[in-house]
């Protein structure tokens with residue numbers, strides 16, 4: 001293919017031949033990835049990922065129109081089993097990688113840190129293990145990181161707080177432990193953070209309540225302790241969901257809770273909150289789900 005392409009290029013002095021054939025590097029990378037797949041119950045590899053057709057015709061592979069480089073992979077729910085080898089890191093133009101709802105195991109190889117254009121990575125609902133990669137923090141375009149329902153076991157790497165474009169961070173149902181990094185408040189574009197059903201300890205860094213872009217904050221079912229800042233809602237105008245149930249949080253429910261006026265869901269149950277329930281909760285007109293049970297609270301909602 002390469003030779004023919006070259007001859008055509010010489011014959012008509014055209015560089016357009018690059019538009020006809022995808023890059024060999026991308027093809028090699030995908031063939032290597034294919035060889036890491038050990039289970040393929042829908043027979044996608046045999047039936048569709050044929051080597052006598054361009055990789056850009058493979059189901060789940062999207063190429064850029066003019067340069068025929070792989071820009072997106074979406075193998076969501078293909079029921080693939082196996083590992084993700086290092087070669088995927090050679091797909092230099094990849095901006096979106098979605099391998100969610102498969103049966104992948106092993107680690108996310110460090111070579112993926114070569115994917116400088118990556119904006120979204122979704123590896124949710126697999127059996128990945130190892131640490132949450134600290135190299136996420138070196139990928140300048142990352143907007144969405146979804147790792148939920150895997151076996152990741154580490155703390156949240158502080159380097160993640162360097163991802164200035166990060167909008168969504170989901171790590172539910174893993175073994176995430178340790179303290180939430182203090183610099184989490186650096187993520188000024190963050191809209192949604194969800195780390196429920198993990199093993200986080202320590203206090204919630206107050207900087208998180210300074211993120212005015214935040215809509216959803218869910219740290220339910222961890223071992224977080226200590227209190228919430230008194231001025232919790234001063235800068236959280238966009239917050240629609242605050243879920244902190246099933247922790248060991250204590251102190252009083254901040255009285256300025258009424259300033260989070262877009263709150264639709266508020267869940268603080270199964271903690272050690274004490275004092276009285278701020279009567280101003282009654283002025284949260286959008287609130288449709290409110291859970292405060294199993295604390296040491298008293299008082300009535302006005």
Ligand SMILES: *[C@@H]1O[C@H](CO)[C@@H](O)[C@H](O)[C@H]1NC(C)=O
Nearest residue numbers: 047048049050053057058059
């Ligand atoms: C693979 O499937 C896609 C989508 O169904 C289709 O467009 C493509 O032609 C198929 N490729 C091969 C080689 O069968």
Ligand SMILES: *[C@@H]1O[C@H](CO)[C@@H](O)[C@H](O)[C@H]1NC(C)=O
Nearest residue numbers: 047048050051052053054057
């Ligand atoms: C690819 O080659 C195989 C034989 O090796 C053939 O059966 C199949 O039809 C070919 N597919 C395409 C899309 O040309």
Ligand SMILES: *[C@@H]1O[C@H](CO)[C@@H](O)[C@H](O)[C@H]1NC(C)=O
Nearest residue numbers: 074075076096097098120122
């Ligand atoms: C991948 O495909 C699934 C199913 O078609 C879709 O729901 C999902 O949004 C796609 N992922 C990305 C990142 O576009």
Ligand SMILES: *[C@@H]1O[C@H](CO)[C@@H](O)[C@H](O)[C@H]1NC(C)=O
Nearest residue numbers: 024025028086087089090111
């Ligand atoms: C692709 O990546 C692998 C493993 O990281 C490396 O050994 C190989 O040389 C690379 N291939 C190309 C064509 O860049």
Ligand SMILES: *[C@@H]1O[C@H](CO)[C@@H](O)[C@H](O)[C@H]1NC(C)=O
Nearest residue numbers: 039079080081102103104105
């Ligand atoms: C996932 O893989 C394991 C073994 O590696 C196997 O026992 C299990 O059935 C697979 N699950 C699915 C949903 O394919």
Ligand SMILES: *[C@@H]1O[C@H](CO)[C@@H](O)[C@H](O)[C@H]1NC(C)=O
Nearest residue numbers: 137138157158159160161162
């Ligand atoms: C954040 O990025 C800066 C600049 O690239 C770097 O010096 C620093 O070490 C990074 N912080 C972490 C925690 O990785």
Ligand SMILES: *[C@@H]1O[C@H](CO)[C@@H](O)[C@H](O)[C@H]1NC(C)=O
Nearest residue numbers: 158159160161162163183186
């Ligand atoms: C967080 O922001 C502070 C102040 O802007 C900066 O000094 C620090 O390096 C940042 N940390 C990370 C991990 O990005």
Ligand SMILES: *[C@@H]1O[C@H](CO)[C@@H](O)[C@H](O)[C@H]1NC(C)=O
Nearest residue numbers: 185205206207208209210235
């Ligand atoms: C929140 O931001 C304000 C103004 O930028 C700053 O003065 C304050 O110290 C910040 N609070 C926290 C807890 O980071």
